[in-house]
Amino acid sequence: MRYRGRMVVLLLACASTSAPPPPAAIGAPSAPAASADAAPRPPLTTPTTPNVVILDVDSLRDDAVEPHGAPALARLAAEGVRFTTTRAAAGWTLPGFLSLLAGRPAEADLLGERIPEPLRDRLLPALMTTYGYHVAYTWGDTLLASHPDAGAWFGAEARSFPTLTDAGAHLGELSEPFFFLAHDVDLHPLDRRVELSGAARLELPSEAVRAEYRSEYASNVARADAAVGAFLTALDAAGHHDDTLVVLTSDHGESFGDHGWMGHGVNLHEDVLRVPLVIRGPGVPAGRNITTAVGTIDVAPTLLAASGIPVYAKMTGQALQPLWTGGALSERTFYAQSNAVAAARVEGDLKLLVLPPECGDDTPAGTLRKPACTWLFDLAADPGETTNLAAARPDDARRLRDDLFGWLGAQSDPESLRQSQEFKKALRKHGYFDAEPGK
Numbered sequence: 001m002r003y004r005g006r007m008v009v010l011l012l013a014c015a016s017t018s019a020p021p022p023p024a025a026i027g028a029p030s031a032p033a034a035s036a037d038a039a040p041r042p043p044l045t046t047p048t049t050p051n052v053v054i055l056d057v058d059s060l061r062d063d064a065v066e067p068h069g070a071p072a073l074a075r076l077a078a079e080g081v082r083f084t085t086t087r088a089a090a091g092w093t094l095p096g097f098l099s100l101l102a103g104r105p106a107e108a109d110l111l112g113e114r115i116p117e118p119l120r121d122r123l124l125p126a127l128m129t130t131y132g133y134h135v136a137y138t139w140g141d142t143l144l145a146s147h148p149d150a151g152a153w154f155g156a157e158a159r160s161f162p163t164l165t166d167a168g169a170h171l172g173e174l175s176e177p178f179f180f181l182a183h184d185v186d187l188h189p190l191d192r193r194v195e196l197s198g199a200a201r202l203e204l205p206s207e208a209v210r211a212e213y214r215s216e217y218a219s220n221v222a223r224a225d226a227a228v229g230a231f232l233t234a235l236d237a238a239g240h241h242d243d244t245l246v247v248l249t250s251d252h253g254e255s256f257g258d259h260g261w262m263g264h265g266v267n268l269h270e271d272v273l274r275v276p277l278v279i280r281g282p283g284v285p286a287g288r289n290i291t292t293a294v295g296t297i298d299v300a301p302t303l304l305a306a307s308g309i310p311v312y313a314k315m316t317g318q319a320l321q322p323l324w325t326g327g328a329l330s331e332r333t334f335y336a337q338s339n340a341v342a343a344a345r346v347e348g349d350l351k352l353l354v355l356p357p358e359c360g361d362d363t364p365a366g367t368l369r370k371p372a373c374t375w376l377f378d379l380a381a382d383p384g385e386t387t388n389l390a391a392a393r394p395d396d397a398r399r400l401r402d403d404l405f406g407w408l409g410a411q412s413d414p415e416s417l418r419q420s421q422e423f424k425k426a427l428r429k430h431g432y433f434d435a436e437p438g439k
C-alpha cells in the first residue's frame with residue numbers, strides 16, 4: 001500500500017540562520033522602528049499609504065508565468081520586480097496560505113483546528129486592520145473557506161467577495177487604504193481530474209497521462225491568467241495603477257510526474273516548492289529580475305514595511321525591499337515538512353530531503369523522527385534533483401539533517417495537527433486525503 005488514502009501534510013519554512021534585524025520601512029511615512037508585538041495602536045496610515053493586493057493563484061508553478069501561456073501574469077512581472085527563486089512555505093494549500101499571512105514557517109501551530117490567539121492576531125490582515133487598512137478578500141469555494149477557523153483570519157470587519165471578478169467590479173466601494181487578498185483562482189480540480197491524490201507517490205504515470213495532465217494544467221493556468229488580467233484591468237480603471245502594491249504568488253507549485261509524484265501534497269522537490277513572486281507598485285522598479293533566493297513568508301514583512309506598519313517580532317520572513325534598493329538580506333535557510341512524513345532543508349545550493357524508510361511505501365505518518373531515507377542535492381549543478389549526493393558528502397548530509405530534525409523536534413506535538421471530520425470532508429473534496437498523525 002502506498003500513500004493513497006492518506007493525506008500527508010507538507011510544511012515549508014524559511015528562516016534566517018540568525019535573528020534578522022527589524023526590516024526598515026522603505027518609502028513609508030513615519031515608520032516606527034520597534035516590532036509590533038504589542039497592544040493595538042492608532043492607525044498609521046496616511047493619504048500616501050499604498051493600497052495592497054495579494055493574488056494567490058493556487059498551485060501555480062514558477063515556470064507558468066510566461067507570455068505564451070499567461071500573458072497577464074507575464075505583463076505584471078514586466079511591470080514590477082520578479083523574484084526568480086522563490087520557495088513556497090509548504091507543499092499544499094493550508095500551511096502555504098497561512099505561512100503567507102503569518103510571515104513565518106508553517107509549523108504545527110498554524111495547522112490545528114484553531115490558530116492560537118496571539119498568533120492569529122498577528123496575521124497580516126489583523127495587523128493591517130489594526131493600523132488603519134480596510135480589509136477585503138475572496139477565496140470562493142476553496143479548501144480555505146472550509147477551515148473551521150477561517151472566519152477569524154481576516155476579522156469581523158473584513159469584506160468578502162464571492163469571486164475575483166466580483167471583487168474587481170466593486171473596487172470603487174472599498175475605503176482606502178485597502179488590503180485585498182484573492183485566493184479563488186485555483187488549479188486544484190487537476191487533482192481530481194486525473195484521480196490521483198495529491199499525496200500519492202505512485203509508479204510513474206505513463207507519458208500519455210502526464211501529457212494530459214500538463215495540457216489540462218496549461219488550460220487552467222490560462223483561465224487563471226484571464227481572471228487575473230481582468231482584475232488588473234479593473235484595478236487600473238479604478239485609478240489604482242500607481243497607488244497600489246500588487247503581489248502575485250502561490251501557496252505551492254505542482255508536480256507532473258517528476259520523481260514519481262503527481263499533483264502536490266507530499267512532494268518536497270523543487271517543482272512543488274518553487275512558485276512565482278512578482279511585486280508591482282509605487283517605489284518598485286519595473287522589469288527587474290532578482291535571483292536571490294526568497295520565500296513566500298517574506299511577503300508579509302515586505303508589505304508591512306511598505307505600509308509603514310511595524311513587523312511582528314515573530315515573523316521570520318524578511319522584507320525584500322533591500323533587494324531592489326541596493327541592499328541584501330540575511331543568510332537564508334529554508335525548511336519543509338510534511339506532517340512528520342517528509343522534510344527538506346535548503347541552505348545555499350545544498351538541499352536535504354528526507355522520507356521514512358521505504359520512501360513512500362506503507363509508512364505511518366508521524367514517523368519522521370525515525371531513521372529516514374536521505375537525499376542530498378546540489379541545486380546549482382543539479383537543478384533537476386537527479387543525483388543523490390548523500391553518500392558522497394556525508395558530512396554535509398549529517399549537518400543539514402541534524403539541523404532539520406532539530407527544527408522538527410522544536411515544534412508542537414503532532415496531536416495539534418488533527419482536523420475535524422468536517423474539515424476532512426473538505427480536504428477530500430479538494431483532492432486531499434485525511435490523515436491522523438501518529439497512526
Ligand SMILES: [Zn+2]
Pocket residue numbers: 058059092093094096251252
Ligand atoms: Zn493550494
